[in-house]
Amino acid sequence: GAVVSQHPSRVICKSGTSVKIECRSLDFQATTMFWYRQFPKQSLMLMATSNEGSKATYEQGVEKDKFLINHASLTLSTLTVTSAHPEDSSFYICSASLSVLRGTDTQYFGPGTRLTVL
Amino acid sequence: GEDVEQSLFLSVREGDSSVINCTYTDSSSTYLYWYKQEPGAGLQLLTYIFSNMDMKQDQRLTVLLNKKDKHLSLRIADTQTGDSAIYFCAESGTAGNKLTFGGGTRVLVKP
Numbered sequence: 001g002a003v004v005s006q007h008p009s010r011v012i013c014k015s016g017t018s019v020k021i022e023c024r025s026l027d028f029q030a031t032t033m034f035w036y037r038q039f040p041k042q043s044l045m046l047m048a049t050s051n052e053g054s055k056a057t058y059e060q061g062v063e064k065d066k067f068l069i070n071h072a073s074l075t076l077s078t079l080t081v082t083s084a085h086p087e088d089s090s091f092y093i094c095s096a097s098l099s100v101l102r103g104t105d106t107q108y109f110g111p112g113t114r115l116t117v118l
Numbered sequence: 119g120e121d122v123e124q125s126l127f128l129s130v131r132e133g134d135s136s137v138i139n140c141t142y143t144d145s146s147s148t149y150l151y152w153y154k155q156e157p158g159a160g161l162q163l164l165t166y167i168f169s170n171m172d173m174k175q176d177q178r179l180t181v182l183l184n185k186k187d188k189h190l191s192l193r194i195a196d197t198q199t200g201d202s203a204i205y206f207c208a209e210s211g212t213a214g215n216k217l218t219f220g221g222g223t224r225v226l227v228k229p
Contacts, residue, residue, distance in 0.1 A: 043221045093160050097215050109161040
């Protein structure tokens with residue numbers, strides 16, 4: 001149980017285009033989803049916290065107009081990188097919080113999306 | 119703010135035990151986690167421990183928590199080549215359920 005999927009797993013796009021990444025909790029409902037960014041050989045950096053039906057909370061230094069987050073349902077959150085540039089190239093990982101059923105704040109992670117902007 | 123630190127690298131022989139250490143600064147941490155990341159993949163939750171526990175064992179994994187020293191460790195018994203990966207410790211404190219990650223420890227298991 002507690003499986004989180006991401007789509008696509010890898011995307012290459014041209015500079016100036018927008019890219020949408022989906023994050024789904026497959027076998028549970030997640031009231032909270034998180035979006036992280038990971039640079040090579042580095043730890044995960046939290047970008048934003050997404051709650052179903054409300055606006056995402058962005059971490060300091062993360063541009064909300066650049067990284068649009070939509071959490072339309074209890075099983076789906078999307079991250080759209082708008083007007084992507086080469087410096088946006090990174091590994092983007094989402095997680096979903098399974099807190100209601102198990103009474104913990106455990107986060108389960110998706111497999112990640114490798115974004116390369118040419 | 120919260121800070122979580124880990125050593126960068128650990129090399130171990132197949133069959134030996136591995137011990138990965140982590141220190142944290144937030145004394146109000148509620149849950150502490152260990153995640154495993156293989157190359158090009160997401161994070162796999164290995165185990166977690168509540169802050170009111172000292173130890174938790176799950177098959178080959180043993181987590182020790184010294185709350186006084188804010189020190190967390192993960193012991194992997196009978197380490198296998200498939201255990202080669204990056205291991206992240208993380209804590210969640212009072213700020214809802216946001217996680218603060220350590221920098222990750224790269225574990226290399228040699229045959």
